[in-house]
Amino acid sequence: MELDAKIPSGPIEKRWERHRFNLKLVNPANKRKYNIIVVGSGLAGGSASATLAELGYNVHCFFFQDSPRRAHSIAAQGGINAAKNYQNDGDSIYRLFFDTVKGGDFRSRESNVYRLAEISLNIIDQCVAQGVPFAREYGGALANRSFGGAQVSRTFYARGQTGQQLLLGAYQALMRQVEAGKVKLYPRTEMLDLVVIDGRARGIVTRNLITGEIRSHVADAVVLGTGGYGNAYYLSTNAKGSNATAIWRAYKRGALFANPCFTQIHPTCIPVTGEYQSKLTLMSESLRNDGRIWVPLKKGDKRAANEIPHEERDYYLERRYPSFGNLVPRDVASRNAKAICDEGRGVGESGFGVYLDFADAIHRLGRHTIEERYGNLFDMYRSITGEDPYNTPMRIYPAIHYTMGGLWVDYNLMSTIPGLYVIGEANFSDHGANRLGASALMQGLADGYFVLPYTIGDYLAGTKLDKTGTDHPAFQEAEANVRCITDRLLKVNGTRTVDSFHRELGKLLWEYCGMSRTAEGLKYALGKIPELREQFWKDVKVLGGSKELNQSLEKAGRVADYFELGELICLDALTRNESCGGHFREEYQTADGEALRNDEDYSYAAAWQYQGEGVEPVLHKERLEFEYVHPSQRSYK
Amino acid sequence: MNVTLHVWRQKQGAGKGRMVRYEARNVSEDMSFLEMLDVVNEELIEKGEEPIAFDHDCREGICGMCGFMINGVAHGPVPGTTVCELHMRHFKDGDDLYIEPWRARAFPVIKDLVVNRSAFDRIIAAGGYISVSTGSAPDGNAIPVPKEKAERAMDAAACIGCGACVAACPNAAAALFTGAKITHLAMLPQGAPERPQRALKMVLQMKEEMFGHCTNIGECEAVCPKQISIEVIARMNHDFIRASWSEREAPYRADQPAGEPSAGGCQ
Numbered sequence: 001m002e003l004d005a006k007i008p009s010g011p012i013e014k015r016w017e018r019h020r021f022n023l024k025l026v027n028p029a030n031k032r033k034y035n036i037i038v039v040g041s042g043l044a045g046g047s048a049s050a051t052l053a054e055l056g057y058n059v060h061c062f063f064f065q066d067s068p069r070r071a072h073s074i075a076a077q078g079g080i081n082a083a084k085n086y087q088n089d090g091d092s093i094y095r096l097f098f099d100t101v102k103g104g105d106f107r108s109r110e111s112n113v114y115r116l117a118e119i120s121l122n123i124i125d126q127c128v129a130q131g132v133p134f135a136r137e138y139g140g141a142l143a144n145r146s147f148g149g150a151q152v153s154r155t156f157y158a159r160g161q162t163g164q165q166l167l168l169g170a171y172q173a174l175m176r177q178v179e180a181g182k183v184k185l186y187p188r189t190e191m192l193d194l195v196v197i198d199g200r201a202r203g204i205v206t207r208n209l210i211t212g213e214i215r216s217h218v219a220d221a222v223v224l225g226t227g228g229y230g231n232a233y234y235l236s237t238n239a240k241g242s243n244a245t246a247i248w249r250a251y252k253r254g255a256l257f258a259n260p261c262f263t264q265i266h267p268t269c270i271p272v273t274g275e276y277q278s279k280l281t282l283m284s285e286s287l288r289n290d291g292r293i294w295v296p297l298k299k300g301d302k303r304a305a306n307e308i309p310h311e312e313r314d315y316y317l318e319r320r321y322p323s324f325g326n327l328v329p330r331d332v333a334s335r336n337a338k339a340i341c342d343e344g345r346g347v348g349e350s351g352f353g354v355y356l357d358f359a360d361a362i363h364r365l366g367r368h369t370i371e372e373r374y375g376n377l378f379d380m381y382r383s384i385t386g387e388d389p390y391n392t393p394m395r396i397y398p399a400i401h402y403t404m405g406g407l408w409v410d411y412n413l414m415s416t417i418p419g420l421y422v423i424g425e426a427n428f429s430d431h432g433a434n435r436l437g438a439s440a441l442m443q444g445l446a447d448g449y450f451v452l453p454y455t456i457g458d459y460l461a462g463t464k465l466d467k468t469g470t471d472h473p474a475f476q477e478a479e480a481n482v483r484c485i486t487d488r489l490l491k492v493n494g495t496r497t498v499d500s501f502h503r504e505l506g507k508l509l510w511e512y513c514g515m516s517r518t519a520e521g522l523k524y525a526l527g528k529i530p531e532l533r534e535q536f537w538k539d540v541k542v543l544g545g546s547k548e549l550n551q552s553l554e555k556a557g558r559v560a561d562y563f564e565l566g567e568l569i570c571l572d573a574l575t576r577n578e579s580c581g582g583h584f585r586e587e588y589q590t591a592d593g594e595a596l597r598n599d600e601d602y603s604y605a606a607a608w609q610y611q612g613e614g615v616e617p618v619l620h621k622e623r624l625e626f627e628y629v630h631p632s633q634r635s636y637k
Numbered sequence: 638m639n640v641t642l643h644v645w646r647q648k649q650g651a652g653k654g655r656m657v658r659y660e661a662r663n664v665s666e667d668m669s670f671l672e673m674l675d676v677v678n679e680e681l682i683e684k685g686e687e688p689i690a691f692d693h694d695c696r697e698g699i700c701g702m703c704g705f706m707i708n709g710v711a712h713g714p715v716p717g718t719t720v721c722e723l724h725m726r727h728f729k730d731g732d733d734l735y736i737e738p739w740r741a742r743a744f745p746v747i748k749d750l751v752v753n754r755s756a757f758d759r760i761i762a763a764g765g766y767i768s769v770s771t772g773s774a775p776d777g778n779a780i781p782v783p784k785e786k787a788e789r790a791m792d793a794a795a796c797i798g799c800g801a802c803v804a805a806c807p808n809a810a811a812a813l814f815t816g817a818k819i820t821h822l823a824m825l826p827q828g829a830p831e832r833p834q835r836a837l838k839m840v841l842q843m844k845e846e847m848f849g850h851c852t853n854i855g856e857c858e859a860v861c862p863k864q865i866s867i868e869v870i871a872r873m874n875h876d877f878i879r880a881s882w883s884e885r886e887a888p889y890r891a892d893q894p895a896g897e898p899s900a901g902g903c904q
Contacts (some may be wrong), residue, residue: 054770067798126778128827161791173769187758241694400818544687
C-alpha cells in the first residue's frame with residue numbers, strides 16, 4: 001500500500017490556504033442531505049460536531065458518558081498554546097511550528113504542524129467569543145504564561161482548569177446545535193464496530209450501555225474523536241472510561257495504526273500507594289518552575305525528608321543538566337526519576353517516588369506567592385495524600401499521560417479508509433515522538449473547529465455514495481460480530497475479574513514498554529501478552545447479562561482490545577531501533593545517556609496494517625521530510 | 638480499617654430498591670472512596686454476586702460523572718470534594734456508611750447508584766451558550782474583560798454538573814446549576830446580547846424538567862464540590878425577573894417551551 005499523505009506543495013506558509021482553496025465545496029443547500037457520524041464529544045469530537053452542524057450537515061454524536069461535557073479533555077489543567085505574540089516576546093507562527101517539530105524529536109509531519117501553529121490564533125479568538133473565562137490582566141487583556149520550558153509566554157489558561165473551560169465552550173456550542181435540531185446526541189452509547197461498504201466508511205455499530213441494544217447507524221462519513229489509548233497500561237492519568245475500542249475496531253477494519261509505541265510519560269504525578277490504585281493523578285508541570293527535585297544520596301535512606309541534611313541530598317536533575325535543571329522536557333525528567341528509583345534511592349513507602357520540594361521557593365518568595373501560584377494544586381495533593389506540601393516535600397513519580405500514536409491520517413485527517421476521519425489524540429499526526437505541554441488542547445480544537453469541517457466537504461462533494469441501509473450485509477455482519485464478542489465474554493464464566501487481567505497487562509506494558517525499552521524486554525513482553533490474552537478468554541468472569549447496564553461487560557470488551565493493542569505497541573517499539581522522544585531504547589543512547597535518534601533509517605511514521613488474528617501486521621512507512629526545521633540532537637545540558 | 642456499607646441496590650427498570658449490607662475489610666486509609674468500592678466489587682464478583690453499579694470517570698474531581706449520598710450528605714463529609722477525591726482517612730474503623738443515589742424526580746435512578754441527569758443537558762441546550770458560530774470571532778483581545786469580571790465568571794463556570802446541588806436540596810431544585818451557567822455568561826461582555834433571553838429560556842426549561850423551586854435553603858452551596866456560591870441564584874432570579882419585564886412584548890410561555898423537552902436527551 002502506497003501511503004499518500006496528500007501534503008500540498010509550495011512554501012509552507014501558503015500550503016493550508018492554497019489547499020483550502022483547492023478543496024471542493026458542498027453547496028449550502030445540499031449540506032442538509034448529508035449525515036455525519038462523530039464518535040466522541042471531547043475537544044475534537046465536540047468542536048467538530050458543533051461546527052459541522054453550523055455548516056448545515058446532520059450530525060450524530062456518540063459518547064459513552066452520560067453527557068458530552070464529561071469527555072476526558074475536561075481534565076487538562078495547564079493551558080493552550082497560541083502564537084498570538086500578545087506579550088511581544090518574539091513569538092510567531094513560525095516559532096511555535098519550530099518548537100513543536102523540535103519538541104516532537106523530528107518524527108512529525110512539518111506541514112501538519114505548521115497548519116496547527118497557524119490555526120492556534122483562530123482558536124483563541126473563537127474560545128473568547130464563546131465566553132471561555134481565560135485569565136486576564138488588570139487592563140482586561142488576555143494573560144499568558146510560559147509552560148513546559150518554552151522560551152516565550154504563549155500559553156492561555158483558565159486557572160488550573162483550562163481543559164474544562166475549553167470543553168464547556170465546545171459543549172455549549174454543541175448544545176446550541178442540539179437545540180437547533182442539527183445534532184442528535186447518543187449518550188451512554190459505545191461504538192463497537194465500523195462498517196465499511198465498497199471500501200468506504202458508511203457507518204458504525206453501537207451498544208446502548210443502558211439497554212444493551214446493539215444497533216447500526218448509517219452515514220455518509222464517520223469521524224472518530226475518541227482520544228488516546230494510555231489506559232492500555234492500566235494505571236494512567238486518563239479517565240477510567242477512556243479506551244481504544246473505537247480506533248482499534250477501525251484498525252481491524254483496515255485503517256492503519258501509526259506509531260503506537262509513541263507514548264508520553266508525565267514526570268509529575270502522585271505515586272502509587274497500593275494494589276487497589278485505580279488511576280494516577282497528574283500534578284501540573286508548572287510545579288517544576290519552583291519546585292526542586294531530589295532524592296537521598298544514600299540507598300534505602302528511610303529518614304523523613306526534613307531530617308535529611310542538605311549535603312545528603314541529590315538534586316539529580318540540577319546536577320546532570322546544569323542549564324535546564326528541573327525544567328528539562330518531560331521525557332528526560334521521567335527517565336531520570338525511574339533510573340534513580342531503580343537504583344534503590346526512591347522515596348515513600350513503595351520506593352517509587354522522588355521529592356519535589358518547595359521549601360527553598362517558600363523561603364525565597366514567601367508562602368503567599370507559592371499559595372497564589374499553586375494553591376489549588378497543593379490542596380489537591382493534600383486531599384489525595386493527606387500530606388501538607390507546604391511543610392513536607394511532595395512525592396512524585398512519572399505516569400502514562402498521552403499517546404502521540406494513533407490512527408494514520410493524511411493532511412485532510414482522513415484515515416486509509418475513505419470516509420473515515422480521525423481527529424484529536426486519536427490520530428497520530430502532529431506531535432511526533434513527544435508532545436509539548438499545552439499542545440493537546442490546541443490540536444483537538446484545531447482539528448475539530450478549523451480543519452475537518454473544510455476537508456470533509458471535499459470528500460463529500462467529490463464522492464458518489466450509493467444509498468445504503470442497515471439491512472446491507474456489511475451492517476448485518478458487523479452487528480453479528482459485535483454480538484459474538486459480547487456473548488463470548490459473558491460465556492467464559494471463569495474465576496478472575498476483568499480488572500485483575502487489566503492490571504497484569506498494564507504491569508507488563510509499563511515494565512517492558514514504558515519509560516525505557518530493550519529488545520530483550522520487548523521480546524519477553526511479546527511472548528507474555530498472548531499467553532495472558534489466552535488466559536483472559538479462558539478464565540475471565542463477567543457477571544450479569546447483555547441487555548442491561550453492565551459495567552464489567554463494558555470493561556471486558558475494552559480490555560480484550562488492549563491485549564491486542566498492547567502487542568502492537570511492543571512490536572512497534574521493537575521494530576524502531578532508535579531512541580526518539582518518549583520512545584527510549586536503552587541500546588540507543590549517547591555517551592551521556594540521552595536519546596540517540598537514527599534519522600537515516602527511522603525518519604518515518606510507522607503505519608501498521610492489520611492482517612487478521614494471530615498474523616503479524618504489515619508495516620508501511622511514511623517517509624518524513626524536513627525542509628524547514630533541520631533535525632538536530634536535542635541537548636538540555 | 639473495617640467499615641460497614643449499606644448500599645442502595647436497585648435492579649434496572651425496577652420501581653423499588655433496597656439497602657444491602659456489605660462489610661469492607663482491610664480498607665487502607667490511602668484509598669479513595671471509589672477505590673474502596675472497587676475492592677468490594679472485586680470481592681462480590683469473585684463470590685458470583687453482581688457488582689454495585691456507580692458512575693465515575695476522571696477520578697480527579699473534574700468530569701462530574703461520580704456522586705452519591707454518604708450518610709445523607711452529597712459527596713460525603715469533606716467540603717469541596719467529589720466522592721472520587723474523598724479518601725478513606727476521613728472515616729473511622731467500624732463506621733457505618735449509608736450509600737444512596739441522588740434522589741430527585743428529575744434524576745430517575747437507572748440502576749443502583751446510577752441516575753439519569755440528562756435534564757441538565759436540556760437546560761444548557763435551552764440557552765446556556767453564546768450564539769457564535771465557528772469562524773466569526775473577532776481577535777481575542779478586541780473586547781477587554783475586566784480581571785474582576787473574568788474571575789467571577791470563572792468562579793461560576795467551575796461547575797462540574799454533577800447534580801449534588803439537586804440531590805441535597807429538599808426541593809430538588811436545580812437553581813445552583815442553572816444560576817452558575819447564567820452567571821458565568823452574564824459576567825462577560827460576550828454574553829450580554831443574549832442575557833435576558835438566556836435567563837428566561839433556562840429557567841423555564843428548569844421548570845419543564847420538574848425540578849423544584851429554590852427557597853433559599855442553602856444546602857446546595859454547602860455540598861457543592863466546587864463551592865459555587867449561592868449568589869449565582871440571586872443573579873439568576875435578577876436576570877429572570879428583569880427579563881420577564883423587559884421582554885414582555887414577546888413573552889415566553891411555559892406551554893411554548895424553548896425547545897423540545899427531549900432535545901438534549903437520548904436517541
